[in-house]
Amino acid sequence: MGDMTTGLPFSVDKYDAPLPARGDARPTKNPNARRHWLMPVLVLLLGGFVFTARAQTPPANFNPQPSVLNHQPAVTAAAGAAEEEVLDYDEPESVITVPEKPGWVETFPVMVRLMIGVTIVMIIPSLSRRCHLPPVVGLIIAGILLGPHVIGMVRHTGPIIAPFAELGRLLLLFFVGLEIDLALFNRAKWRTTFFGLATFLIPLGFGVALGLGFGYSLVASVLIGSLLASHTLLGYPVVEHYGLANRQPVIVTVGATIFTDTLSLTLLTVCVSIHHTGFDGGQLLLQLGEIMIYLAIVLFGLNRLVRWFFARFQPEVEMQMLVLLFIVGTAGLLAEVIHMESIVGAFMAGLAVNQVLRGTAAQKNLEVMGKTLFLPAFFLTIGLAINLPEVGRSLMGHPGFVCLMTAGLLAAKFLAARLMGAVFRYPRNDWLVMWSLSTPQVAATIAAALVAYRAVNAAGQRLIGQEVLSSVLVMVLVTAVAGPILTEIYSKRIVAEETAPEKKP
Secondary structure (H helix, E strand, C coil): CCCCCCCCCCCCCCCCCCCCCCCCCCCCCCCCHHHHHHHHHHHHHHHHHHHHHHHHCCCCCCCCCCHHHHCCCCCCHHHHHHHHHHCCCCCCCCCCCCCCCCCHHHHCCHHHHHHHHHHHHHHHHHHHHHCCCCHHHHHHHHHHHHCCCCCCCCCCCCCCHHHHHHHHHHHHHHHHHHHCCHHHHHHCHHHHHHHHHHHHHHHHHHHHHHHHHCCCCHHHHHHHHHHHHCCCCCCHHHHHHCCCCCCHHHHHHHHHHHHHHHHHHHHHHHHHHHHHHCCCHHHHHHHHHHHHHHHHHHHHHHHHHHHHHHHHHCCCHHHHHHHHHHHHHHHHHHHHHCCCCHHHHHHHHHHHCHHHHCCCHHHHHHHHHHHHHHHHHHHHHHHHCCCHHHHHHHHHHCHHHHHHHHHHHHHHHHHHHHHHHHHHCCCHHHHHHHHHHCCCCCHHHHHHHHHHHHCECCCCCECCCHHHHHHHHHHHHHHHHHHHHHHHHHHHHHHHHHHHHHHCC
């Protein structure tokens, strides 16, 4: 539930299990400890060499940078201008060719801008609650209204809000991994695998059929399907607010997020590679090998390294918070080096340090800071990035494709959740929460759509057209707003059902 003492827009659980004080007795050293550390050290060293080489020699067939446009003479200036109109969202691996006009607030002194941002974060969640909306939705709507295409107050790439939002994006999934009950997660691993495959394959199949039906090639159609298959856990703060974060259907949905995002971005790599030079099996095997090495480094090497560091040095709470931020940033950066989504790395980092830091004072302090500043900044930038006039033009210009893509996504995710509920006999509201959590499309979807739109082959043909990019924009707007609202509705029903017997005399 929400924190009534601090008035935070999101709930912050109270923990009372700090790490041992500096003066406490240290554990007895194990004479065989060095042999136990040999394998993690070797894994870290091997991974370091691999990632360093990978960062210095990016694959020739996959380039998510905007230089794809600059090196293709067949792409006209008009196409570049259309790109700027369609979508203004700027992921770390995608830089808009023409810079946006700064918002009028960005000309104010730094402290004035900071106080305006703090005021927005204080007011919007409270107004949202009064309007019976989740704070996440209120912040997204506020971002749309305050963005460059309505009021023109600030850009999503503003010098202050952009780094806050990027860190908030990573912390959202890091907190998810850090707060998961690993015992429940391990017991539900087969259910997680089942739902991950279902919520990936069903939308993927619909997207392929949609692309082929509108005349796209098989490669482009598979890419469109991968755009529908991923999802972002925008509604997670809602289930956390209602105390449902460790409920098995929620844990299963969280685990499925890793399946969908990783598989979607792997498909993106393959599709872009085929579009440029044809299918390259070696490139695919290299990508899969890098993912396996990355998982070994983060889940095993990082886990033991953090455990040793905290047991050996017993740092103060302030240092613990800095170490956590360093872990999040490092895991996200390494994920981007191998062309994975950084939020997947952040989630893996949360799982890696779960047993060491879950329930500590450092976690509590980082959650207070993250859920007060960084997460609201991320939700605001989602709205700031949406070009509302272009949404209207997309609906007018391509109504059939736009409506089918958005409605098909909702139906496919619903079918996957319904199948999960039928197979494992989850109550109705539980699998409906799974549906609402797995519906929103934000981070991975936009990043993949931009990369695919900018992928141009030797003949000057883009992998996907402007109508797909415009449809993604509409889909993001609809699902980002509807997903958290539906999550709140079904979460309330679950809480009401479980507390109803207690009210009876």
